[in-house]
Amino acid sequence: MTEVYDVSYMERTRDYYRAQGYTTDYRWAQNSETPFTPLSKPMNECRVGVISTAMPDTELGRVNRRIYSNLVSPIPESMHTEELSWHKAVTHTDDVNSFIPLEQLMVLVDEGGIGSLAPRFHSVPTEYSQGNTIDNDAAEILERLREDEVDVAILVPL
Amino acid sequence: MSLVARHLEANGIPTLIIGSARDIVEHCGVPRFLYTDFPLGNPCGKPYDHDMQLSIISQAIALLRTATTANTTEKAPYIWSADNSWRDDYxxxxxxxxxxxxxxxxxxxxxxxxxxxxxxxxxxxxxxx
Structure with a gap:
């Protein structure tokens, strides 16, 4: 039996790229400082926004990787995850709630643990180019969350 | 995704990441991170395990409430399976x-x-x- 250890995804990815003939290793983002914003109000008064790396399972979402805003209700029955790096040999993404926590957050709204769930959640594409993410996608997501008047954001990469 | 979280946080929106690629998220540095030690794909809990999924999101909300400094990581208290061979397989x-x-x-x-x-x-x- 294999021992328990945190999988080194950076090392695995580097070796995987090399095996596919790429000569320049991918450089993961690294920062010496991390921003921190305290909550401005109790969680049971907060509106929560959700962001996923999964694309909508629509004709457009399946072919065009970009930012999408999707309604939280009804909860989508499926999301397009085919192009994302997840462990396809051992699991599946048939249950949307296993990677986008909408049903769970709705329960917490009912129980009073959070104030409300924003009426839409957002899809953001994973990118080889960190410049695209920082200069384009992050700014666009911020704008959409402000439109949604969210107080906190939960981000779930697959 | 970590880069998006950092941008939101720097602009006044508190964030939390739920994810399974611990080394990548911590290398980037994020404000709050709930680590689920599962194969990539189901960071919010095993498919169709509603109790586990609710427990993990509840832990995430608690972490949002209690974290006071950046780079705060917590680990969800679940294992994928007794057999750990998936770790070598990815x-x-x-x-x-x-x-x-x-x-x-x-x-x-x-x-x-x-x-x-x-x-x-x-x-x-x-x-x-």
Whole structure:
């Protein structure tokens, strides 16, 4: 039996790229400082926004990787995850709630643990180019969350 | 995704990431991180396990409430299975697939050249792990 250890995804990815003939290793983002914003109000008064790396399972979402805003209700029955790096040999993404926590957050709204769930959640594409993410996608997501008047954001990469 | 979280946080929106690639998220540095030690794909809990999924999101909300400094990581108290062989399996490179991977790389570069010629400049990470 294999021992328990945190999988080194950076090392695995580097070796995987090399095996596919790429000569320049991918450089993961690294920062010496991390921003921190305290909550401005109790969680049971907060509106929560959700962001996923999964694309909508629509004709457009399946072919065009970009930012999408999707309604939280009804909860989508499926999301397009085919192009994302997840462990396809051992699991599946048939249950949307296993990677986008909408049903769970709705329960917490009912129980009073959070104030409300924003009426839409957002899809953001994973990118080889960190410049695209920082200069384009992050700014666009911020704008959409402000439109949604969210107080906190939960981000779930697959 | 970590880069998006950092941007939101720097602009006044508190964030939390739920994820399973601990090394990547912590290398980037994020304000609050709930780590689920599962194969990539189900960071919010095993498929169709509603109790586990609710427990994990509840822990995430508690972490949002209690974290006071950046780079705060907590781990969800679940294991994927008693058999840990999945840890060795992800994006494995060995003699059984070396030739196939080299071929796939060639194919991917050819496709990217075509995409670029058509003006498509957005490239995803390799995703066939």
């Amino acid at each position: 994006a494995k490179v060995d003699d059984s697939n070396r030739e196939e991977l080299a071929r796939r790389g060639e194919e991917r570069r050819r496709r990217q050249t075509e995409d670029k010629a058509e003006g498509i400049d957005r490239v995803a990470m390799i995703a066939d792990g």
